[in-house]
Every structure is written in structure tokens, then in C-alpha cells.
Amino acid sequence: MEAHYPFTLPPLPFAYDALLPELDERTMHFHHDKHFAAYVDNLNKLLETHPDYQSWSLEQLCQRWPELPEDIRQGVRNNAGGVYNHDLYFKTLAPTPATAPSDALAGAVARDFGDLSALKAAMKAAALGQFGSGWSWLVSDCDGRLSVQKTPNQDTPLPLCPLLCCDVWEHAYYLQYQNRRADYFESWWLLVDWPQVSQTYTGHLSCRPRCPQS
Ligand SMILES: [Fe+2]
Numbered sequence: 001m002e003a004h005y006p007f008t009l010p011p012l013p014f015a016y017d018a019l020l021p022e023l024d025e026r027t028m029h030f031h032h033d034k035h036f037a038a039y040v041d042n043l044n045k046l047l048e049t050h051p052d053y054q055s056w057s058l059e060q061l062c063q064r065w066p067e068l069p070e071d072i073r074q075g076v077r078n079n080a081g082g083v084y085n086h087d088l089y090f091k092t093l094a095p096t097p098a099t100a101p102s103d104a105l106a107g108a109v110a111r112d113f114g115d116l117s118a119l120k121a122a123m124k125a126a127a128l129g130q131f132g133s134g135w136s137w138l139v140s141d142c143d144g145r146l147s148v149q150k151t152p153n154q155d156t157p158l159p160l161c162p163l164l165c166c167d168v169w170e171h172a173y174y175l176q177y178q179n180r181r182a183d184y185f186e187s188w189w190l191l192v193d194w195p196q197v198s199q200t201y202t203g204h205l206s207c208r209p210r211c212p213q214s
Contacts, residue, residue: 005054022187039082081154094193102198126150
């Protein structure tokens with residue numbers, strides 16, 4: 001993802017049929033080429049006429065949208081979030097067979113959830129508990145403590161560090177799973193790219209300051 005405007009659509013990091021049978025080719029085409037692409041295009045259109053904000057990073061746009069002019073404020077909130085969230089979503093999917101978290105991430109999961117199945121249960125509860133469209137997240141705070149969150153629409157959990165996200169907008173699963181969000185979640189879980197999630201976690205720990213001491 002580009003650091004700032006103009007943002008470009010990252011290519012799908014695998015073949016469109018690579019996630020079969022869990023996620024089918026048609027879903028991948030619509031989700032990446034139509035929905036993700038629309039968030040990128042819409043964000044660029046909003047910023048095109050507002051050069052003062054073209055140097056803002058995607059993370060700044062996601063977090064500081066309340067400071068923007070009223071005519072682009074809600075649009076940037078929705079579309080910058082859409083770009084940020086989908087970028088992470090597609091980056092953290094990988095063809096089966098499933099892989100495992102690194103020792104560092106596995107240790108943090110054990111400390112903060114008990115085990116990987118407990119983390120899965122927490123993310124599933126967030127995914128199924130999100131009324132309407134939104135996201136289920138695994139996030140890290142600045143000290144590396146993990147938690148699960150859910151956000152509505154295209155809101156992000158920033159400034160917490162997002163490590164992994166499950167898109168529970170119907171466009172992520174309806175073509176294949178119709179209303180069966182729980183079945184989609186189970187399939188999505190099998191596709192999580194744990195080496196990528198682990199790398200994000202390690203990078204986050206090495207470059208962020210520790211949380212302020214209370
Ligand atoms: Fe989506």
C-alpha cells in the first residue's frame with residue numbers, strides 16, 4: 001500500500017482460485033477487484049480536490065478523519081478504513097494447509113487467551129456478534145498484549161496495532177455462504193497466514209514505543 005495519496009490497489013497476493021474450497025474464485029474477484037478497488041478509487045476521488053490532505057498516510061486518514069473538512073469527513077472515514085482493512089484482510093489470507101504462529105506470537109496467545117482455540121472462539125464471537133457489517137480483529141497494544149475487538153462498517157481499531165481481521169460484510173461471503181456467517185468464519189480461519197500475522201506482531205514490537213506507564 002502506498003504511503004499516501006494517490007493510493008493504488010495492491011494485487012491479490014495469490015491466484016483467484018487459490019483459496020478453494022474455503023473461498024471461491026467468484027468471491028475473490030468481486031471482493032478484491034470490485035469492493036476493495038472501489039474503496040481505493042473513492043478515497044482518491046475524495047482527496048483529489050483536497051491537496052492539504054494528500055500527504056497524510058493511510059493510518060493518519062483512518063485516525064484523524066474528525067479533523068477533515070465536513071464535505072469529505074465521513075467519506076474518508078469510510079473509504080480510508082475500507083482500504084486499510086481490506087489491505088490487511090487479503091495480506092493475511094493464504095492457501096491451505098494452515099500454518100502456525102511463531103513462538104513469540106504463540107506465547108502471547110497463550111498468555112492472553114490460553115490457547116489458539118480460545119483465540120479462535122473470541123474472534124468468532126466478535127464476528128458473529130457484530131450486528132450488520134463490520135470486522136472481527138486480533139490486535140496488539142504497544143506492550144504486545146493481545147485482545148479481540150469488533151468494529152462496525154469500515155472503522156479500524158487503530159491506534160492499536162491490527163494483526164488479523166475477519167471481514168464480516170456480506171460481500172465477503174454471501175455469494176458462497178449466503179447467510180451462514182459462522183460457516184464462512186470457520187473457513188476463513190483455515191486460511192489465516194500465521195507467518196504473516198507473526199511478522200506483523202514482531203515488527204510492531206520492534207518499532208513502537210512501549211505503553212506509557214500508569
Ligand atoms: Fe470486504
